[in-house]
Amino acid sequence: MNLPTGDLPRILLVEDDAVSRAFLAAAAEATPARVDSADSIHAAVTLGARHRYALWLVDANLPDGRGVELLARLRADDAHAAAVAHTADTTRAAADGLIGGGFSEVLVKPLPAAAVQAAIRRALGRPPGSPVSTDLAALGPKLPVWDDAAAARALAGNAAHVATLRGLFLGELPGVVDRIERAAATGDAESISAELHKLRASCGFVGAARLAAAAQALGTGPRSDALLARFREAARDTVDQAPSPSG
Known part of the structure; x- marks a missing residue:
């Protein structure tokens, strides 16, 4: 309507x-x-x-x-x-x-x-619409770099919206990674947390599953060089293996 x-x-x-x-x-x-x-x-x-x-x-x-x-x-x-x-x-x-x-x-x-x-x-105060779909699957150790099914669920199967948001996400990602790297180098935990807080949500919307898991690990518990390296690698794979706009 x-x-x-x-x-x-x-x-x-x-x-x-x-x-x-x-x-x-x-x-x-x-x-x-x-x-x-x-x-x-x-x-x-x-x-x-x-x-x-x-x-x-x-x-x-x-x-x-x-x-x-x-x-x-x-x-x-x-x-x-x-x-x-x-x-x-x-x-x-x-x-x-x-x-x-x-x-x-x-x-x-x-x-x-x-x-x-x-x-x-x-x-x-409106009547309910269609049933709420399931969210991004629980993070596991063998997540794909890109989870197309999760992105489709998040955006109600609208492939054009998925492609648009992924393009925006990939354009923003290098700057986010750079800010996290610089904050880690100076020990600025507050800035790291703020960047990871936003990044995890963005990953969920576009199906960047492996990066979401790495960001979650880096954002919880004691930070280490190993976790930062895992995050850096996941970000690199996310860019290198990005799906083409046509799918």
């Missing part, structure tokens, strides 16, 4: 990672909805002052602050919009903090498009 743009609920999506932002925007638009995107608190507040939204879909951590801080600023002008948070942090403490900060639900990335859409429908 194609509704006129003016009849669609308007959603403010706030996400600084380009791959995650593209994925979440595509998923939200398919609910259907009209989506405005922002990559920072500053940009989100500007849009919030300009438009009235039915839903705010907000990242927990942004370059210029935290999602709960943004929600408080948006609430000052609108007490009624629904608010859903999204994060790659899997801990209960993170979810509790976001719920305590005023979000009605917390989505943990990566997750399939159907799960995003189901959460949007719940927040807007």
Whole structure:
């Protein structure tokens, strides 16, 4: 069903990672909805002052602050919009903090498009859509470099969306790896964690299974040269074995 743009609920999506932002925007638009995107608190507040939204879909951590801080600023002008948070942090403490900060639900990335859409429908009080598909399979020791089935599940089988997001992901990846390498060289654990936090979600959306596992290992527990080397190798394989745009 194609509704006129003016009849669609308007959603403010706030996400600084380009791959995650593209994925979440595509998923939200398919609910259907009209989506405005922002990559920072500053940009989100500007849009919030300009438009009235039915839903705010907000990242927990942004370059210029935290999602709960943004929600408080948006609430000052609108007490009624629904608010859903999204994060790659899997801990209960993170979810509790976001719920305590005023979000009605917390989505943990990566997750399939159907799960995003189901959460949007719940927040807007809409009837459920199609059943939520399964997420990326549990990480194991013999993961493929690229998991096409996982990417297809995440993007509801839309091959064009998979190709587009993979191209964006591969364009961003060298910069991400370089920032992690430089942070590791200086012992900047906070920067490493922040980069890995975003990278794991992006890997899940595009099916970069082996890199996701390496990023997970590097991001949990004591870091070592061996784990960094494993991560570096996985990143190299991800680029070298990237599927062609035509599949």
